[in-house]
Amino acid sequence: MTEWAQRLENPLSARLRDPATxxxxxxxxxxxxAFLGIPPVQARSVTWQxxxxxxxxxxxxxxxxxxxxxxxxxxxxxxxxxxGLGILATRSSVDNLNSVFNAALIAQTFAFATPLVxxxxxxxxxxxxxxxxxxxxxxxxxxAFWGVYGADKGGNWSVGILVGAAVGGVMxxxxxxxxxxxxxxxxxxxxxxxxxALGVTxxxxxxxxHGNYVPNGVSTIPNVRIPGVADSHFLGPAIGNLNxxxxxxxxxxxxxxxxxxxxxxxLRIRACGEHPRAxxxxxxxxxxxxxxxxxxxGVLAAIGGVYLSDGFGGGTFTDNMTEGRGFIALAAxxxxxxxxxxxxxAALLFGFSSAVALRLQVYSPxxxxxxxxxxxVLTLIAVAGVIGRTVAPAADGKPxxxx
Amino acid sequence: MAAPVLELHGITKRFPGVLANDDVSFDLRxxxxxxxxxxxGAGKSTLMNILYGLYRPDAGEIRLRGAPIELGSTRAAIExxxxxxxxxxxxxxxxxxxxxxxxxSEPRQAGVFLDYDAAVRRVRELSERYGLLVDPTALVRNIxxxxxxxxxxxxALYRGADVLILDEPTAVLTPQEARELFEVVRSLKSRGTxxxxxxxxxxxxxxxxxxxxxxxxxxxxxxxPAAGATEEGLAxxxxxxxxxxxxxxxxxxxxxxxxxxxxxxxxxxxxLEAVRGVSFEVRAGEIVAIAGVDANGQSxxxxxxxxxRTPTAGRVEIDGVDTTRDSPRRKLDAGLGHIPEDRHLxxxxxxxxxxxxxxxxxxxxxxxxxxxxxxxxxxxxRAERLLREFDVRGGGADTPAGALSGGxxxxxxxxxxxxxxxxxxxxxxxxxxxxxxxxEFVHRRLVEQRDAGRAVLLVSLELEEVRxxxxxxxxxxxxxxxxxxxxxxxxxxxxxxxxxxxxxAEAA
Numbered sequence: 001m002t003e004w005a006q007r008l009e010n011p012l013s014a015r016l017r018d019p020a021t022x023x024x025x026x027x028x029x030x031x032x033x034a035f036l037g038i039p040p041v042q043a044r045s046v047t048w049q050x051x052x053x054x055x056x057x058x059x060x061x062x063x064x065x066x067x068x069x070x071x072x073x074x075x076x077x078x079x080x081x082x083x084g085l086g087i088l089a090t091r092s093s094v095d096n097l098n099s100v101f102n103a104a105l106i107a108q109t110f111a112f113a114t115p116l117v118x119x120x121x122x123x124x125x126x127x128x129x130x131x132x133x134x135x136x137x138x139x140x141x142x143x144a145f146w147g148v149y150g151a152d153k154g155g156n157w158s159v160g161i162l163v164g165a166a167v168g169g170v171m172x173x174x175x176x177x178x179x180x181x182x183x184x185x186x187x188x189x190x191x192x193x194x195x196x197a198l199g200v201t202x203x204x205x206x207x208x209x210h211g212n213y214v215p216n217g218v219s220t221i222p223n224v225r226i227p228g229v230a231d232s233h234f235l236g237p238a239i240g241n242l243n244x245x246x247x248x249x250x251x252x253x254x255x256x257x258x259x260x261x262x263x264x265x266x267l268r269i270r271a272c273g274e275h276p277r278a279x280x281x282x283x284x285x286x287x288x289x290x291x292x293x294x295x296x297x298g299v300l301a302a303i304g305g306v307y308l309s310d311g312f313g314g315g316t317f318t319d320n321m322t323e324g325r326g327f328i329a330l331a332a333x334x335x336x337x338x339x340x341x342x343x344x345x346a347a348l349l350f351g352f353s354s355a356v357a358l359r360l361q362v363y364s365p366x367x368x369x370x371x372x373x374x375x376x377v378l379t380l381i382a383v384a385g386v387i388g389r390t391v392a393p394a395a396d397g398k399p400x401x402x403x
Numbered sequence: 404m405a406a407p408v409l410e411l412h413g414i415t416k417r418f419p420g421v422l423a424n425d426d427v428s429f430d431l432r433x434x435x436x437x438x439x440x441x442x443x444g445a446g447k448s449t450l451m452n453i454l455y456g457l458y459r460p461d462a463g464e465i466r467l468r469g470a471p472i473e474l475g476s477t478r479a480a481i482e483x484x485x486x487x488x489x490x491x492x493x494x495x496x497x498x499x500x501x502x503x504x505x506x507x508s509e510p511r512q513a514g515v516f517l518d519y520d521a522a523v524r525r526v527r528e529l530s531e532r533y534g535l536l537v538d539p540t541a542l543v544r545n546i547x548x549x550x551x552x553x554x555x556x557x558x559a560l561y562r563g564a565d566v567l568i569l570d571e572p573t574a575v576l577t578p579q580e581a582r583e584l585f586e587v588v589r590s591l592k593s594r595g596t597x598x599x600x601x602x603x604x605x606x607x608x609x610x611x612x613x614x615x616x617x618x619x620x621x622x623x624x625x626x627x628p629a630a631g632a633t634e635e636g637l638a639x640x641x642x643x644x645x646x647x648x649x650x651x652x653x654x655x656x657x658x659x660x661x662x663x664x665x666x667x668x669x670x671x672x673x674x675l676e677a678v679r680g681v682s683f684e685v686r687a688g689e690i691v692a693i694a695g696v697d698a699n700g701q702s703x704x705x706x707x708x709x710x711x712r713t714p715t716a717g718r719v720e721i722d723g724v725d726t727t728r729d730s731p732r733r734k735l736d737a738g739l740g741h742i743p744e745d746r747h748l749x750x751x752x753x754x755x756x757x758x759x760x761x762x763x764x765x766x767x768x769x770x771x772x773x774x775x776x777x778x779x780x781x782x783x784x785r786a787e788r789l790l791r792e793f794d795v796r797g798g799g800a801d802t803p804a805g806a807l808s809g810g811x812x813x814x815x816x817x818x819x820x821x822x823x824x825x826x827x828x829x830x831x832x833x834x835x836x837x838x839x840x841x842x843e844f845v846h847r848r849l850v851e852q853r854d855a856g857r858a859v860l861l862v863s864l865e866l867e868e869v870r871x872x873x874x875x876x877x878x879x880x881x882x883x884x885x886x887x888x889x890x891x892x893x894x895x896x897x898x899x900x901x902x903x904x905x906x907x908a909e910a911a
Binding site: 270278279 | 476477489498505507516558
């Protein structure tokens with residue numbers, strides 16, 4: 001019988017006795033310990049942070065003794081980290097804390113996360129069909145430049161999205177031809193895409209905008225003001241006035257999950273990524289599925305890029321504007337185990353730590369560069385400590401050759 | 404006699420350098436099991452891949468119920484009601500049985516969504532109607548190989564197949580699972596499904612088929628009814644000469660023990676104990692076989708003896724010398740020869756030439772090398788001698804090992820191991836994937852080694868092989884020796900011990 005069937009048979013009591021439960025509880029408590037020190041709770045004595053953190057460590061050790069070592073050590077580390085951060089928060093001034101941890105942090109988290117959400121979803125489509133897409137970065141960059149160009153020349157942000165998406169799709173089509181038809185190495189091909197995008201955008205930025213600025217007044221992607229919510233004390237600054245593309249990103253995550261796991265098309269896509277020959281023998285055109293997925297991947301990555309320049313960036317472009325966000329998106333995808341919800345969660349985590357890092361500059365402007373490594377430190381801890389091994393689609397990155 | 408449901412006329416298929424099918428004609432009647440018999444490389448799989456739309460024939464015609472059809476793709480074959488169960492299953496391990504079955508012809512809800520519940524229902528229906536027990540909601544990676552094969556059959560039936568091609572279906576099955584498969588084949592037949600049964604195993608073809616077509620080097624050498632056919636007759640048709648199916652050997656005259664294993668405990672890759680206290684000895688001049696269902700600790704036992712895996716407890720002695728923790732090289736020097744179970748992984752370096760492969764052990768001794776330099780001339784001369792002696796065909800000393808057929812590759816491995824004149828020869832599944840002719844060769848060589856006074860340890864999943872070769876049979880079950888039998892033990896007795904029933908006579 002499958003693991004799932006067993007779990008369903010003896011529901012609650014077994015679930016509580018499962019070492020995984022105590023491990024995850026420890027991690028939650030560790031996060032809680034850190035959370036107690038910051039607004040809105042903002043405990044000013046260290047007692048509660050330490051108590052909760054110690055409980056988290058105990059849970060962690062208990063989990064280790066019951067066999068889930070990686071998870072247990074993760075929980076113990078989360079507990080210690082929670083105590084440390086909680087104590088640190090009590091040493092900080094209330095003013096500073098209030099300026100870092102407020103409702104606008106939520107909005108900023110979403111803003112930083114959205115390019116990663118689109119990028120990660122893009123990666124999921126490509127890799128679930130069996131093509132590694134390390135060229136996400138380049139496709140995103142192309143979207144960023146041509147999106148703002150489209151918005152500028154077309155006079156409307158929606159033209160920008162269309163132009164950016166189309167250019168991303170074309171870029172992906174070229175990559176797909178190399179990766180699928182010519183069966184070239186996908187890492188090398190993807191890297192080529194990234195350098196090509198860097199060169200193309202740099203060249204045209206110079207040619208079209210003299211390499212310095214995009215004129216003011218470009219039509220930018222609007223924010224969505226939710227009546228009623230926008231004026232609320234907490235929800236207003238958090239979600240009352242988010243950019244349209246942030247909401248589109250949420251929709252994309254749900255739609256991707258539906259498409260991949262609830263429709264025949266999704267089943268076929270996943271089949272191509274796991275065992276293309278099996279897909280072929282039941283009459284699925286593996287090449288067509290992979291072409292479709294890679295092009296869709298390019299379109300989505302480019303839309304993430306358009307948001308970066310014409311939404312988040314307010315209608316600007318700079319050389320190498322994506323600054324590695326395509327790669328972070330790829331990490332979010334892996335972190336999320338090639339699943340839309342997991343990748344979304346990972347993208348939010350990265351977005352959150354970027355937003356916090358930016359705000360931590362109130363403590364020390366000179367150390368801001370150091371704070372910027374926070375997302376990557378978090379990635380390392382999470383991947384090594386908690387998640388363990390993620391499993392890629394079995395045929396990911398392997399070109400398919402028909403018999 | 405009913406009109407044939409399927410006819411192949413004059414099918415010819417050329418590959419660069421090979422004529423895989425030469426004017427092959429074949430017909431299948433409704434509700435018939437028609438076996439396609441032939442050695443590896445005789446063209447069986449090519450013919451069936453043509454029938455399944457994977458290859459296009461260079462010449463010839465395919466007729467379905469009298470009308471000529473064009474099979475350009477697998478999709479076309481499926482639409483014509485032809486289903487195929489491949490030798491290597493075409494299943495996706497991380498998906499459920501139901502998902503695998505309905506892939507590419509999914510039941511839909513509202514035209515867009517996958518109706519998973521309907522898929523589960525359909526699979527359950529089919530599995531009940533044909534007696535193919537499978538759990539539609541189980542993940543494929545969690546079910547046994549026998550169940551996976553049933554999933555493949557359900558998959559074909561779901562697509563409306565009334566012609567079913569089974570490509571070497573028993574190659575991966577245990578004897579019990581094979582028996583269950585034959586039941587399924589009979590039940591399908593009684594419901595009107597026509598079956599092409601591809602095999603190179605004579606006994607099962609005789610058991611399950613109505614008619615048998617024998618292929619040899621791409622040509623049909625005869626189509627005969629199964630009733631009245633004999634294994635000897637079929638083997639002669641298949642190989643083109645008389646084949647010794649029963650191994651001809653004199654009674655063993657065992658001498659002093661050369662291999663002694665005592666209380667051996669070995670862990671597998673996951674750290675679970677796979678061998679749990681095994682003791683036995685093999686004497687000079689006898690063949691001792693370890694029989695058992697796959698994955699009962701055989702691989703770990705052999706690896707521990709060969710020095711590829713360190714045991715957690717126990718002793719391995721070769722000719723009185725304790726070699727328990729020795730490296731493979733020291734084991735070889737102590738007098739061990741090892742024919743590994745996976746000749747591609749462990750037996751050969753596939754991109755290397757035959758000469759190089761044959762020198763993998765001797766390279767550090769005279770005359771192959773002197774003063775640290777290889778003598779390419781002597782390596783080539785030695786290789787040519789061995790290739791001649793062991794009748795390796797399909798290439799010379801310079802041919803890469805990967806270019807040879809399985810049987811000839813195995814001959815190369817055996818040549819290398821036997822030429823080192825070991826005291827103890829461990830042969831792990833030495834005939835896996837080989838055809839009748841090559842099996843006969845391997846068996847003869849093993850008996851020769853026994854008669855030359857070597858201690859031979861044979862590990863095999865094939866009961867027939869064990870019974871015909873061994874002087875003593877040890878049955879391994881869940882890492883323990885479940886019983887010792889003489890060579891005259893019946894298949895039932897052994898089968899019982901292999902599945903943990905009762906033990907046989909007391910271990911010596």
